[in-house]
Amino acid sequence: MTISSLLLSILLALSPPASDYEKDVAFALETLEKKCGHFFQLKRIDWKAVAREFKKEAKSVKDVEDHFRLLIRLLARLKDGHAEVRPLDKAKGVRPPEEFRERRESPGMFWCRIGKDTFVKTVFGSAASSNVKPGQKILKVDGKPTDRWVEERVAELSDLRSFSTDQQALFAALHWGLSDAPGKRMKLDLEGVDGKKTSRTVACDRGGPAIFGPAFPPAGLVTGGDLSHAKTKSGFGYVHLRRCPGDLPERMDEILEALGEVPGLILDFRGNGGGGFDHDALVGRFVPEGKSMSFGKTYRSAGPRPYGGPVVVIVNATVVSAGETASGSFKEDGRAYMIGESPTAGMSSSKETIELPSGLFALYVSVASNKGRFNDGRGIEGIGVVPHEIVEFDPRDLDAGRDTLIERAEAILRDFPAAIVPYEPKAFGWDG
Secondary structure, eight states, X not given: OOHHHHHHHHHHHHSOOOOHHHHXXXXXXXXXXXXXXXXXXXXXXXXXXXXXXXXXXXXXXXXXXXXXXXXXXXXXXXXOTTOEEEEOGGGTTOOOOXXXXXXOBBOSEEEEEETTEEEEEEEOHHHHHTTOOTTOEEEEETTEEHHHHHHHHHHHHHHHSOOSSHHHHHHHHHTGGGOBSTTOEEEEEEEOTTSOEEEEXXXXXXXXXXXXXXXXXXXXXEEETTEEEEEOTTSOEEEEESOBOTTHHHHHHHHHHHHOSOSOEEEEOTTOOOBOOOHHHHHHTTSOTTOEEESSSEEEOOSSSOOOSOEEEEEOTTOOTHHHHHHHHHHXXXXXXXXXXXXXXXXXXXXXEEEOTTSSEEEEEEEEESOTTHHHHTOSTTTOOOOSEEOOOOHHHHHHTOOHHHHHHXXXXXXXXXXXXXXXXXXXXOOO
16 A cells, blocks of 8 residues: 555544535435436536535535525525435424424515516515505615615525526526515605605515416406406407316316407416326317418317417416426427516426435436427427517516506407418418
8 A cells, every 4th residue: 555545544544434414415416416417507507616615505504404405505506496305204294494394474466577677567465455556666675776785685595495597596586486474564765657766665474366367357257266368358258277186178168158259369478386197188289170280290170169279378487397398388389479577487297206315315307308399309408498489477467457568468469470380271261
């Protein structure tokens, strides 16, 4: 044995043995790079920096709860909206981090980005009773410039929660990310569409449902749980898809029957939380009877009353998972024109479960993107479904109780961009 190897052996013998926690982290870092590393460039992940940070922090872990928290934070660095740390039998009863256990209440509002500024999108509960109005520009939050406040909230949320894209993280911060401890008060400096400035203080309470979706749905909306429908003021059909239940195609049959003959149809996926269903059967409801459509893949007509007219799809970054594959199929496979404030969340993938050496936890992570033909062969994960046209809210519309994107969808249906959407209704026998 050489002197150098002898010294190394002595040093190793004197070094404290790596804990189970350190071994778990080392294993996770190596295995996640093998399983998920093909996403790192796309998602701009510096895994070497992540490894340095978490190997160092693993040395300070004192107990299983600390370990649970560290693993959750590690998975957040994957930028994978489906990622989860799952306790195994040896860790049953281990409590999640305090931030996940804390009760949080809504301040009664959702926000949106218009250009570089942030505006109030919808109000209810506490914000409504405090006279906060849709369409107001938010100048400061608790004395901080709004852009800095939002940036800090995004960073805070992203430390413990994994978001597949920047747009998903931002939309989370502008919606449920506004919630805080019960009774917490938020001071807002606001500017109305008339240029008048005012200040309001809003308390986080049980002010209303934490829903996403349209700012102002059409009047007369018939709500039905996961799906709601109405006719717009111009007579177009409108369907809001809050989730994608297993019987979505059959539910769509009922709505198409209820709407009857309409000159155009809006499918609004904003706020869609995913689910599971037969995608081909859903798109088949939008191929005329006896016909098939083959622009991206082949779809055959399905259902008792398929709709053959022009379709506009609305999305934003609150659309996740199956909501992305559903909405994306209409756009990518040539059936509809898509508009949105942003691409969808980019959270759509095949997953795998990785058990850690300690037997305490397993990591549930994305290993491949869904819909590989989307986005010129790059799939959805880490990108989202990109609309044909980005449409931001207009503060004047919000102030007047109008949803800018629905208004834009109606305008598109009146003068449909046939050169962009391969599906031509008349070519498929639709004479509406």
